[in-house]
Amino acid sequence: MKRLLLLVMLMLAAPIAAQDTMPPAPYAYRQLDDPAKEARAQALMETLRCLRCQSQSIADSDAPMAGDMRSQVRERIAAGEDPEAIRAWLVERYGDYVSYAPRVTALTWPLFALPVVLLLLAAVLLRRRFGGAEAGENGA
Amino acid sequence: MNDAPRIRSWMLWLPLAAFAGFVVLVMVGLLRPADREVASAMIGKPLPPFDLRPAIPERPGLSRKDFAGGKPRLLNIFASWCIPCAVESSQLDALAKQGVEIDGIAIRDRREDVAAFLARNGNPFARIGADDVSAVQMAIGSSGVPETFVIDGRGVIRYQHIGEIRAGQVPLILRKLKEAEQ
Numbered sequence: 001m002k003r004l005l006l007l008v009m010l011m012l013a014a015p016i017a018a019q020d021t022m023p024p025a026p027y028a029y030r031q032l033d034d035p036a037k038e039a040r041a042q043a044l045m046e047t048l049r050c051l052r053c054q055s056q057s058i059a060d061s062d063a064p065m066a067g068d069m070r071s072q073v074r075e076r077i078a079a080g081e082d083p084e085a086i087r088a089w090l091v092e093r094y095g096d097y098v099s100y101a102p103r104v105t106a107l108t109w110p111l112f113a114l115p116v117v118l119l120l121l122a123a124v125l126l127r128r129r130f131g132g133a134e135a136g137e138n139g140a
Numbered sequence: 141m142n143d144a145p146r147i148r149s150w151m152l153w154l155p156l157a158a159f160a161g162f163v164v165l166v167m168v169g170l171l172r173p174a175d176r177e178v179a180s181a182m183i184g185k186p187l188p189p190f191d192l193r194p195a196i197p198e199r200p201g202l203s204r205k206d207f208a209g210g211k212p213r214l215l216n217i218f219a220s221w222c223i224p225c226a227v228e229s230s231q232l233d234a235l236a237k238q239g240v241e242i243d244g245i246a247i248r249d250r251r252e253d254v255a256a257f258l259a260r261n262g263n264p265f266a267r268i269g270a271d272d273v274s275a276v277q278m279a280i281g282s283s284g285v286p287e288t289f290v291i292d293g294r295g296v297i298r299y300q301h302i303g304e305i306r307a308g309q310v311p312l313i314l315r316k317l318k319e320a321e322q
Contacts, residue, residue, distance in 0.1 A: 020221045020248040025273040051178050051283035064248055065283070068274035093281035095181045 020064055027074035028067030034078070041074045044083040047100040048073070048090065057100060177302045180281030180289075187295045188279040192269025195246040195254045202243050202269030210293035212320035214242040214313070216265070217277060219249050220257035222285040228304035229261035235310060236264035240317060244268040247277055247285055288313070292320040 032038040042059065048069065050061035058066040058073070069090075076086050090098045096105070104112055187204055194201040207213060216232060218225040236242055244265040246254050254268070271277055280289065280297065290299035290313070298320040305313060 020219060021250065021253070022248040022272060054176060065274050065277075068248075069278065071273060072275065072278065090278075091181075093181055093278065094178055094283065097178055 024067045025071030027071040032074050032078050037077050040083055041077045044086060045070055045073055049098050049100055178283040180300045182281040182297050183300060185297060187291060187297060190276045192271055195268040195270035196251060199265060199268045202245060202267045206267060207291050207295040212290060212292050212317045214240055215289040215291050216242055216244045217247060217282050217285055217287040218244055219247045219285045220253040224304040225286045226261050228286055231305040231307060231310055232264040233262050235313060241266050245271050245276055247271050247274055290316045290320050
């Protein structure tokens with residue numbers, strides 16, 4: 001009985017989490033009427049990081065700030081703005097951190113160059129090993 | 141023919157060494173405390189244009205034009221639903237008592253909630269704008285509450301303090317305000 005009472009109390013308890021009580025921004029949970037524009041907005045939102053919940057995109061997150069970001073993205077796309085311009089606007093404010101889409105910069109180019117270097121190195125090594133063995137056999 | 145095996149035995153350890161290096165790199169990344177703060181990239185840039193309605197009837201709203209008075213000001217991003225914001229209120233009061241002019245932006249907040257929050261914690265603000273959809277917050281590169289920005293006399297963002305201002309950090313804020321005078 002005590003346990004049941006506790007359970008009921010838990011179910012009725014309001015969370016003290018730091019959340020506001022304001023209604024979500026206009027386009028936080030509402031799609032754009034134009035399906036083509038909504039698709040563009042969706043594609044962009046999936047590659048923008050939620051700043052309050054950092055392993056989620058703003059498309060995935062229910063954080064109020066992610067809702068505000070979604071609303072802003074949709075409103076701007078509805079107004080005809082280019083998705084990459086919106087991404088650039090956010091990167092200008094939060095740095096590369098806000099974007100999940102990788103960019104080649106002075107800091108990140110080794111990430112793109114390294115696989116190519118390793119592939120070339122592997123090709124050279126394999127050529128020397130097998131090509132060399134053949135040459136060795138021929139030579140012997 | 142004698143040299144070849146010696147080079148090879150030395151080369152044999154290279155992949156293991158490379159792997160060990162990789163493991164060390166991953167461990168360092170895993171064990172280092174995660175930095176979850178997202179710093180604004182707007183430091184050194186002017187405030188973008190904005191115009192916010194008053195968050196409470198007792199104080200005027202806030203716009204970009206209020207930051208051109210020639211004197212550095214603090215811009216405090218807060219919300220009544222934010223618990224650390226209540227923690228920093230006595231520090232903001234101390235700053236206001238020392239003559240620092242502080243403007244506030246209330247994020248996603250209701251008029252009566254802001255009024256109750258200020259009645260509880262004191263009101264150090266000269267103006268308070270209401271940002272209902274975090275638009276100004278995004279425009280200045282702020283990612284949470286509370287955050288405090290030092291804005292110089294020409295409206296340029298000079299410093300961002302992420303999280304609540306703790307008792308020991310009041311001198312730091314005063315120093316940043318002093319630096320913003322130049």
